Amino acid sequence: MxxxxxxxxxxxxxxxxxxxxxxxxxxxxxxxxxxxxxxxxxxxxxPHGFNYEDVWRLEVRAGQGLKMPRAELDDVVRQVKALPGVRTVALTSGNLPFIFNTNNSAFAYKGKKSPPTNYYDADDHYLEATQLHLREGRWFTQTDDGSNHRPVVITQDLREILFGDEPALGKIFTFSEPGPNIKPEDEFQVMGVVDNVNMESDFSAPIPAMWKRLIPYDTTHWETASMLVRVAPGEGGVLQEKIARTVAGVTRQWTTEVRVVNDDRLHxxxxxxxxxxxxxxxxxxxxxxxxxxxxxxxxxxxxxxxxxxxxxxxxxxxxxxxxxxxxxxxxxxxxxxxxxxxxxxxxxxxxxxxxxxxxxxxxxxxxxxxxxxxxxxxxxxxxxxxxxxxxxxxxxxxx
Structure with missing residues (x-):
């Protein structure tokens, strides 16, 4: 047939x-x-690999031609954290979850090179704010103040790319093209490993990521500061207004924007x-x-x-x-x-x-x-x- x-x-x-x-x-x-x-x-x-529920992003910008002294910025963080309904405040870089802002580069360890990897600045409270899941090691603590290298936490996929089956904790790696004069802050020492994360969108694949520790006592003057604020369930516009007034109470020359991270995700x-x-x-x-x-x-x-x-x-x-x-x-x-x-x-x-x-x-x-x-x-x-x-x-x- x-x-x-x-x-x-x-x-x-x-x-x-x-x-x-x-x-x-x-x-x-x-x-x-x-x-x-x-x-x-x-x-x-x-899974996204972190908890975005009840998290807000707080962005503070200095006035035209002005910068924010770190001491005043730390004062803002302390006062916002003291507000009723606020669980914790984490200072971070501008590439916040689900917004159109990314920082990425490639990193290398003993000839192994990573694909483009997202990297973030994060303080010691970032883990509490995002509720990332630690697989190995620990998050940043005050004991890292005297570290000779930049303490970092990496995702599991980046760990597998750079270190394979080797232990990752304590290992030091650099940018894939570090240049002739490598500074200590450009040498990254692994403190911990977390689950893979997706901070791009609901339909994006997880991207290898790394968090660099923000040095808490530096004298940097910032033009823009970004924070993640974890709040109690059910908090809304009233608390957002209190946060804006708190920032204005430190200096009225700064502008404030408070947005719900879940709204950014839906957008x-x-x-x-x-x-x-x-x-x-x-x-x-x-x-x-x-x-x-x-x-x-x-x-x-x-x-x-x-x-x-x-x-x-x-x-x-x-x-x-x-x-x-x-x-x-x-x-x-x-x-x-x-x-x-x-x-x-x-x-x-x-x-x-x-x-x-x-x-x-x-x-x-x-x-x-x-x-x-x-x-x-x-x-x-x-x-x-x-x-x-x-x-x-x-x-x-x-x-």
């Missing part, structure tokens, strides 16, 4: 070439959309979701057009082959047999298109395209193949029924 189907397909190779092309492009579109959706879905269900989610939804709509539109094209081509093929169908029926072929013949032809033609599409799609995991693992691509290939077979079967079902219902006398009389 299969050999017979191949013979019929070869005899109509010009017409079937169009069908194979349509199936091929359908597979490619479904593969692309599927790879995006699988990757986005997997990232969505991956970033919508910003990321829009292009994904647009891609899905465009893919759905293309698939509908391809499906309509397949349906029309199959319908035309049946009208052109009425004499063949009538002759087969006259020689004893059943209506069900004719229907299954047409459906089988379409499945074989579909297989040619799917194989060609799979060969193209297989290049993506082989070439490590877009720095994605092979798993989403392989799942997308399987999902696209299944969807193409389903679409083809649905498009071929009604024309096959039509072919099965043709009576031999009617078909031969028309000829």
């Amino acid at each position: 299969l050999r017979h189907l191949f013979t019929l397909i070869w005899n109509r190779k010009r017409a079937n070439l169009l069908l194979i092309s349509e199936v091929f492009f359908s597979f490619v579109v479904l593969f692309g959309v599927g790879a995006v959706l699988i990757t986005v879905g997997k990232n969505y269900f991956t 970033r989610r919508m910003f990321t979701l829009v292009p994904v939804v647009g891609l899905c709509i465009m893919g759905l539109f293309l698939i509908i057009n391809v499906a309509l094209g397949l349906f029309g081509v199959l319908w035309y093929n049946i009208s052109q082959r009425r004499a063949e169908i009538g002759l087969r029926r006259a020689m004893g072929a059943t209506g069900a047999g004719i229907g299954w013949q047409f459906l089988g032809e379409m499945m074989v033609v579909t297989t040619f298109g799917v194989v060609l599409g799979a060969v193209l799609a297989a290049q993506f995991p082989l070439l490590n395209a877009f720095d994605l693992p092979a798993e989403p691509y392989l799942l997308a290939i399987g999902a696209a193949a299944l969807a193409v077979y389903l679409i083809t079967a649905l498009c071929a079902w009604q024309p096959s029924r039509l072919a099965a219902g043709i009576q031999p006398a009617v078909a031969l009389r028309e000829e």
Whole structure:
């Protein structure tokens, strides 16, 4: 039977070439959309690695042409922390969770180089504010004040990249291109390891990260200070207003912005979701057009082959047999298109395209193949029924 189907397909190779092309492009579109959706879905269900609930971001900016002395900034932190409803305040760098601000670089240890890695400044209270999960070692403490190297905490993925199976605690690494004169603050000593984190968006993959300890007693003058404030559950606008008034009480020359981190997350989610939804709509539109094209081509093929169908029926072929013949032809033609599409799609995991693992691509290939077979079967079902219902006398009389 299969050999017979191949013979019929070869005899109509010009017409079937169009069908194979349509199936091929359908597979490619479904593969692309599927790879995006699988990757986005997997990232969505991956834990963020920290607790953003009941966390606010507080950004304080000096006036035009002014800077903030560290002593006054520390006074702001103490007064905000003393407010009822505030659990803790952590001073950090400007690349706060879920906002469009990143600091990244590559790091190296004994010839091993990391991919672009996010790095943050963090004080001794950052762990309490974000509730990161420590896997090894500890967070920063006052005992690190006299350290000869910059104390850091790294994520598990960065630990595996730089140190592999070796112990990581106490190891010292540097920037991948540190320059000729390496300063002690550019040599990073691992104090602890935390779970992988995703501070970009709900649909982003975890990125290797590192937190550098902010030296508590330096004399730096800052233009902008960023803080994470963990508050008691249920706190809202009243406490935000108190925080703004507290900062203004230290100096009215500074401006204050208080935002809920979860609101930033939802905003970033919508910003990321829009292009994904647009891609899905465009893919759905293309698939509908391809499906309509397949349906029309199959319908035309049946009208052109009425004499063949009538002759087969006259020689004893059943209506069900004719229907299954047409459906089988379409499945074989579909297989040619799917194989060609799979060969193209297989290049993506082989070439490590877009720095994605092979798993989403392989799942997308399987999902696209299944969807193409389903679409083809649905498009071929009604024309096959039509072919099965043709009576031999009617078909031969028309000829």
